[in-house]
Amino acid sequence: MTEPGSAQPDPRQPDPAQSDSRRPGPAQQGPGQSGTAQPGPGQPGSWPSGPGGLPVRPGATPYGEAGVARRLSPRVLLIDPIRMLPTLLLPLAGVLVAGGFSPASFGWAALGVGGSVVYAVVRWATFTYRVSGDRLELTRALISRSVRTIPLERVRGIDITTPPLHRLLRLAVLKLDTGAGGGEQEGELDALTVEEAESLRAVLLARRSVTPRPQPEGSAAAEGTAVDAPARDGASKDGTPRDGAISARGAAAGRTPGHHDERIIGRVPRSWLRYGPLSGAYLLTPFALIAGAVGLVFQVGGELRVDARKARAVFTWVEGHPALLVAGVVLLILAMPVVGGIMYAVFNWDFTLRTRDGYLVAERGLVTRRAVSLERRRIRGYELVDGLIERRFKVVRLWAVVTGLGDSETRGQLLPVTPRTYAVDVASEAIGPFATPLRPHPSQARRRRLFRAVTPWLVVAAAMFLLGWEVAASAALVLALLGIPLGLDRYRSLGHAYDGTRLSVRNGSLRRGQAVVERRAIVGWTLRQTVFQRMSGVLTVVAGVGAGTGGYPAVDTGEAQGVEFAAEVTPDWIGPFLASPNR
Amino acid sequence: MKGPLRDPAHRVSRRAIALWLIESLIGFAIFFGGALLLAFWIGRSDWAVVPGWLSDHAWLLPLVVGVVMAPLVIIEPLWRYAVHRWELSGDVVYARSGWLSREWVFVPVSRIQTVDKAQGWFERALRLATVEIRTASHAGSSTIKGLDYDVAAGFAEELARRAQELRDDAT
Numbered sequence: 001m002t003e004p005g006s007a008q009p010d011p012r013q014p015d016p017a018q019s020d021s022r023r024p025g026p027a028q029q030g031p032g033q034s035g036t037a038q039p040g041p042g043q044p045g046s047w048p049s050g051p052g053g054l055p056v057r058p059g060a061t062p063y064g065e066a067g068v069a070r071r072l073s074p075r076v077l078l079i080d081p082i083r084m085l086p087t088l089l090l091p092l093a094g095v096l097v098a099g100g101f102s103p104a105s106f107g108w109a110a111l112g113v114g115g116s117v118v119y120a121v122v123r124w125a126t127f128t129y130r131v132s133g134d135r136l137e138l139t140r141a142l143i144s145r146s147v148r149t150i151p152l153e154r155v156r157g158i159d160i161t162t163p164p165l166h167r168l169l170r171l172a173v174l175k176l177d178t179g180a181g182g183g184e185q186e187g188e189l190d191a192l193t194v195e196e197a198e199s200l201r202a203v204l205l206a207r208r209s210v211t212p213r214p215q216p217e218g219s220a221a222a223e224g225t226a227v228d229a230p231a232r233d234g235a236s237k238d239g240t241p242r243d244g245a246i247s248a249r250g251a252a253a254g255r256t257p258g259h260h261d262e263r264i265i266g267r268v269p270r271s272w273l274r275y276g277p278l279s280g281a282y283l284l285t286p287f288a289l290i291a292g293a294v295g296l297v298f299q300v301g302g303e304l305r306v307d308a309r310k311a312r313a314v315f316t317w318v319e320g321h322p323a324l325l326v327a328g329v330v331l332l333i334l335a336m337p338v339v340g341g342i343m344y345a346v347f348n349w350d351f352t353l354r355t356r357d358g359y360l361v362a363e364r365g366l367v368t369r370r371a372v373s374l375e376r377r378r379i380r381g382y383e384l385v386d387g388l389i390e391r392r393f394k395v396v397r398l399w400a401v402v403t404g405l406g407d408s409e410t411r412g413q414l415l416p417v418t419p420r421t422y423a424v425d426v427a428s429e430a431i432g433p434f435a436t437p438l439r440p441h442p443s444q445a446r447r448r449r450l451f452r453a454v455t456p457w458l459v460v461a462a463a464m465f466l467l468g469w470e471v472a473a474s475a476a477l478v479l480a481l482l483g484i485p486l487g488l489d490r491y492r493s494l495g496h497a498y499d500g501t502r503l504s505v506r507n508g509s510l511r512r513g514q515a516v517v518e519r520r521a522i523v524g525w526t527l528r529q530t531v532f533q534r535m536s537g538v539l540t541v542v543a544g545v546g547a548g549t550g551g552y553p554a555v556d557t558g559e560a561q562g563v564e565f566a567a568e569v570t571p572d573w574i575g576p577f578l579a580s581p582n583r
Numbered sequence: 584m585k586g587p588l589r590d591p592a593h594r595v596s597r598r599a600i601a602l603w604l605i606e607s608l609i610g611f612a613i614f615f616g617g618a619l620l621l622a623f624w625i626g627r628s629d630w631a632v633v634p635g636w637l638s639d640h641a642w643l644l645p646l647v648v649g650v651v652m653a654p655l656v657i658i659e660p661l662w663r664y665a666v667h668r669w670e671l672s673g674d675v676v677y678a679r680s681g682w683l684s685r686e687w688v689f690v691p692v693s694r695i696q697t698v699d700k701a702q703g704w705f706e707r708a709l710r711l712a713t714v715e716i717r718t719a720s721h722a723g724s725s726t727i728k729g730l731d732y733d734v735a736a737g738f739a740e741e742l743a744r745r746a747q748e749l750r751d752d753a754t
Contacts, residue, residue: 524723525689527688528684530684545720547719550721572673573689576677577689579587
């Protein structure tokens with residue numbers, strides 16, 4: 001990177017010109033301020049006296065330009081001890097047992113409990129957050145003082161979750177997705193009151209779109225008369241009037257907090273929860289539950305003096321009753337779809353997808369309610385996924401392809417298992433339609449799919465037969481036979497198309513995925529051809545996209561077909577390199 | 584492929600053959616050495632798992648590895664030199680690489696995020712350089728190996744300059 005010939009135009013780096021054009025205010029924070037976060041003159045006593053006593057400057061709105069530091073909701077203090085209980089339980093029991101339940105031991109235990117409560121209170125009292133200018137600052141001053149500054153420019157989505165305890169107390173956890181790849185880098189506010197979380201979300205998202213930007217070629221000049229500077233921002237970025245309009249209204253909503261431009265795009269009826277087990281999701285939960293129970297038994301067993309001898313006795317007893325063992329296994333297998341279905345229903349209860357201020361918000365969950373906001377400007381397409389069984393029932397799942405989204409497998413989900421026609425309608429409304437039929441791939445592709453599905457098992461079968469293991473050999477032979485329909489189906493899945501704005505590729509059988517991606521999201525093409533593909537005269541065309549999985553392949557297209565596909569989507573990129581026809 | 588694509592205009596430096604030769608020699612040494620070690624171990628062991636006929640003929644393994652791989656040590660660099668080509672025209676980088684399996688990459692300059700010029704040990708000794716062109720996606724990124732150092736420097740400079748001018752932030 002430091003080589004003389006290197007260039008690094010990072011798209012996420014805020015333009016210096018842009019921060020200069022920010023509206024100057026009395027409490028505008030200097031660039032060096034974030035590192036120290038001294039309480040400014042505007043906020044005397046940022047560490048105020050009473051619980052919830054927020055030092056509101058006269059005339060300043062909450063989250064105003066002055067950036068008043070705020071605390072999390074004090075109600076979270078009721079949750080904290082309960083959350084600490086599991087970790088405290090064993091040490092406490094240990095202290096009590098070791099002390100022989102003497103008064104002194106109770107004293108120590110009480111001290112431990114009291115200490116943890118005090119710790120929670122101090123942690124709550126020393127954590128503040130504030131929106132200041134164009135960034136969110138999270139300040140921790142428990143032992144050492146640390147300030148995390150998150151530029152609102154970087155906020156790509158906001159995730160509001162309400163776990164059961166939080167729900168009882170009307171609290172919510174707000175997470176900021178900054179595209180930093182999840183984990184520590186992202187901001188988390190645990191917990192705010194539900195109202196506060198909602199209004200903070202509105203403020204953060206509105207701020208996000210109000211940030212002025214340099215205007216490239218004034219693309220939105222014709223947008224409309226009432227559209228002002230902040231609205232142009234949204235429109236100019238992707239040039240589509242629809243998104244522009246939404247962002248305009250979003251900016252307007254930001255100025256009058258409490259009002260949202262909100263529209264429900266999809267609401268999954270509860271009767272469709274029955275499709276859940278078809279997806280194969282959560283099918284393994286019974287096993288996970290059992291594993292958890294076994295782990296717990298071992299953990300508690302240590303305390304209750306269950307030793308290896310007793311465990312072995314249990315095992316021999318089970319061995320002596322094979323019928324019980326078989327019954328247990330059968331029960332487990334029967335439980336798989338039932339428990340899986342219940343888990344699915346719990347997580348996907350009342351799934352709703354709506355647009356709000358230029359964001360797509362997907363909300364779901366029975367016990368823990370989760371709302372994920374995805375910025376529409378960053379959505380580049382979608383992916384329709386269905387498994388073998390799901391296809392039989394004509395149901396699919398829907399994901400958004402979003403640039404720089406961490407944990408996209410859960411955050412990017414737009415619809416759980418729903419009928420295909422419905423999912424396609426929702427996708428066209430939320431992101432964009434794609435109706436062009438897919439072009440099939442040449443017959444060599446079918447041969448290759450079949451070969452790859454059948455041959456490995458044939459080889460295994462032959463090897464097993466030579467080694468004299470007939471049972472294993474015949475099992476492999478059965479798998480080889482099953483490979484025939486599988487290979488044919490994998491071939492049927494293959495396809496690609498382009499409709500002028502979006503391209504689509506599809507592949508896979510056991511998990512078939514059709515990706516629909518906007519043309520403007522493509523950052524390059526890779527054409528690959530292995531030796532075997534060259535012998536068959538096919539190649540794989542990968543559309544490089546700076547979102548989702550990074551590349552969407554059209555597998556085994558014909559040599560000419562693949563190049564033509566790339567040339568059709570981006571003629572100026574491929575055209576200069578096509579061989580002249582008269583040669 | 585004698586398909587619809589024409590060859591990129593420029594070959595890489597002729598000295599790249601030497602670079603690939605060194606690399607394939609190292610690969611050969613590792614494989615051959617590994618085979619020798621394995622054969623030695625199998626031949627010495629009187630483990631019941633290893634059948635007798637295998638431990639008796641263990642010396643065949645390095646022999647086969649050597650016979651199969653030795654020609655490839657020579658063939659691969661020459662073949663790669665024939666395949667590896669690159670070009671920048673119409674503000675699109677077009678590069679071809681590989682030998683048995685091939686790869687064609689098209690990267691428009693407007694989508695480039697970083698351009699790196701890197702030199703390994705051997706590349707330094709041979710006055711060669713690698714230009715790595717990165718976009719937001721691994722499938723839209725390209726690595727052009729075995730360029731003459733001065734050519735690589737000029738190419739990277741040109742790319743960086745054009746990328747700055749053409750920035751397109753759609754991704």
